[in-house]
Amino acid sequence: MTQHEFKAEVQQLLDIVIHSLYSDREIFLRELLSNAADALDKAHFMGLTRTDLVGLAGDEPGIRIELDEEGKRLIIDDDGVGMTEAEAIENLGTIAHSGSKTFLKQLAESKGDAPSLIGQFGVGFYASYMVADEVTVESRSVEPDAKPILWRSRGDGTYAIEEGSRAQRGTRITLHFREDAEEYLAEHRLRAIVRKHSNFLPWPVMMEDSRLNEGEALWAKAPSEVSEEDANAFYKNIATDWQDPAFRVHAKVDSPLQYSAMLFIPSARPYDLFYPETEAGVRLYARRVLIMEQAKDIFPKWLRFVKGVVDSEDLQVNLSREMVQKTPVVRKIREALIKRLLKDLARLETREVEEGAEGPTPAERYAEIWSNFGMLIKEGYYHDKASYGELLLPLMRFNAVSHPDSDGLISLAAYKEAMKEGQDTIWYLTAPSRAEALSSPHLEAFKSKGWDVLLLTDPVDEWLVQALTEFEDIPLKSVSRGELDLEDSEDDASKADLTGLTPWMSEQLSGAVAGVRGSSRLTDSACVLVDDEDGISGNMERILRAANQDVPTAQRYLEVNPKHPLIQSMVKLHESGQTEALRPLAQLLLDDAMLMDGNVSEPAAIGRRLQSLLQEAAANALR
Numbered sequence: 001m002t003q004h005e006f007k008a009e010v011q012q013l014l015d016i017v018i019h020s021l022y023s024d025r026e027i028f029l030r031e032l033l034s035n036a037a038d039a040l041d042k043a044h045f046m047g048l049t050r051t052d053l054v055g056l057a058g059d060e061p062g063i064r065i066e067l068d069e070e071g072k073r074l075i076i077d078d079d080g081v082g083m084t085e086a087e088a089i090e091n092l093g094t095i096a097h098s099g100s101k102t103f104l105k106q107l108a109e110s111k112g113d114a115p116s117l118i119g120q121f122g123v124g125f126y127a128s129y130m131v132a133d134e135v136t137v138e139s140r141s142v143e144p145d146a147k148p149i150l151w152r153s154r155g156d157g158t159y160a161i162e163e164g165s166r167a168q169r170g171t172r173i174t175l176h177f178r179e180d181a182e183e184y185l186a187e188h189r190l191r192a193i194v195r196k197h198s199n200f201l202p203w204p205v206m207m208e209d210s211r212l213n214e215g216e217a218l219w220a221k222a223p224s225e226v227s228e229e230d231a232n233a234f235y236k237n238i239a240t241d242w243q244d245p246a247f248r249v250h251a252k253v254d255s256p257l258q259y260s261a262m263l264f265i266p267s268a269r270p271y272d273l274f275y276p277e278t279e280a281g282v283r284l285y286a287r288r289v290l291i292m293e294q295a296k297d298i299f300p301k302w303l304r305f306v307k308g309v310v311d312s313e314d315l316q317v318n319l320s321r322e323m324v325q326k327t328p329v330v331r332k333i334r335e336a337l338i339k340r341l342l343k344d345l346a347r348l349e350t351r352e353v354e355e356g357a358e359g360p361t362p363a364e365r366y367a368e369i370w371s372n373f374g375m376l377i378k379e380g381y382y383h384d385k386a387s388y389g390e391l392l393l394p395l396m397r398f399n400a401v402s403h404p405d406s407d408g409l410i411s412l413a414a415y416k417e418a419m420k421e422g423q424d425t426i427w428y429l430t431a432p433s434r435a436e437a438l439s440s441p442h443l444e445a446f447k448s449k450g451w452d453v454l455l456l457t458d459p460v461d462e463w464l465v466q467a468l469t470e471f472e473d474i475p476l477k478s479v480s481r482g483e484l485d486l487e488d489s490e491d492d493a494s495k496a497d498l499t500g501l502t503p504w505m506s507e508q509l510s511g512a513v514a515g516v517r518g519s520s521r522l523t524d525s526a527c528v529l530v531d532d533e534d535g536i537s538g539n540m541e542r543i544l545r546a547a548n549q550d551v552p553t554a555q556r557y558l559e560v561n562p563k564h565p566l567i568q569s570m571v572k573l574h575e576s577g578q579t580e581a582l583r584p585l586a587q588l589l590l591d592d593a594m595l596m597d598g599n600v601s602e603p604a605a606i607g608r609r610l611q612s613l614l615q616e617a618a619a620n621a622l623r
């Protein structure tokens, strides 16, 4: 027998599990059964190509639960791949695997609530220590020359491994129950737990010759035969989520290809949505047999928030990972499913409210989905406009000037519907926040005309607008970009003649701006910075800088308002040749435009220029 120490993080996890006051301790069984089912899947998969594997005891592979009330023990025995000594050390003595790792990571990040996190993520094998004070694992690997092992630990820092005596393949886990967990040592209780958490495991879970789980692949049933309750339970199982999903699509198709799928959108944004290593949440089955657990090649990356299963009669069970993406069958199923999902999602908002229905309305549900996953829909438009653009457009929602509160969002169709006479463009402004957008001088002329402007405040919007250039033949344009002609031809009289001032200013400020010109965008402000027609926008520059990317400062235009008293005074100074007085004003005007833009590269230099201006103003006042 050899004695080993758990890796530090395993012991940390065990201490949390053992001392946690988590009330739903019954999930230990879900964790152990799903490990057993995974092991059965793996053995089945290996058996497709090999004939030399260690055999099983009975004739049908499965999972058996044995209850020993007197000995206060629960035993879970499976016909899976089993573990060699090295595998047991690696798999049970270190945290190399998914569930527990995310648990610890999340616990560190949230500084917090271990019990509720245990429920959300499960802590895998170690969950057994919520109910047991000693666990033994007898296992024999399917590999013919591996020795059986017996692993044993009280969860107190060490574990022991010795040679075991199991003859057939698989794993037998014995839990010796803690006194405070004896409530689970009752047959009816165990039956209920299996039904609740593990009903759709594709392998039989047996207890005393009766099968506890239904096991029928829910997705293969006719959609009308699947209750919402069952679908939700199934979702919670595969997605390890504890909340009901926000949306579900159940497709069962017989021609030209035969496949079925159940896809779900979670009701909250998973914490790991933006971790680079996050994989797609769709499992791929071929004729009910799991062939890929995280089938990242089925759905594009932007659909990684969708969870579910895809199963096809037209796929080979021994399809290799490398082949999945190249298989035309998979490509066709993917396309059809994505289209179905996007179409159904677009219809959600207009779904009729069932009589007596409680909870959020369909419109509220869609708004929630958009707020959780809209950025990924936008990402999808950027990457896959050619394939799915038409289906993605109706899903888009944006903040807009016309909406008084920050939650009110409008669709492109609603914007189009509300366009004013004479308006032929969908206008938008990209900015870091709604508040900053609303105070932007770029909106002045639009406000006075009563034209609505979409406020795009999500960083991904800068990428979106590169692809989203028109909606139903109406162009989308940025209010902060290029030359605009928004003039209402009246009141020319109140405008200063800029023909002398702006070329002079362009020369003074050359290097800092691409040029200085008169503006028709402004009503109240004296000046504004404008993006070049095709250069990178100021907002994009800010986003890239924040992501530590090296970006050259884009050359932008300084536009001045010919109706503003300050500009009119400057014109007079220029006309009377007082360029000495004018020079610092030109520089400060640019400083001012940069400040209003929120994009200041040399704040100290601006500060000093302001100080000398103030000094002069103070001296003037004393005179």
Ligand code: ADP
Residues within 6 Å of the ligand: 031, 035, 036, 039, 078, 080, 081, 082, 083, 091, 092, 097, 098, 099, 100, 123, 124, 125, 126, 170, 171
């Ligand atoms: P996860 O299932 O997320 O990998 P667990 O803590 O549940 O994490 O399990 C750790 C590892 O131990 C599994 O990945 C698997 O390799 C191994 N394991 C656990 N239970 C079994 C079992 N019944 N048969 C074979 N291997 C198992």
Ligand code: MG
Residues within 6 Å of the ligand: 031, 034, 035, 099, 124, 125
């Ligand atoms: Mg597990």
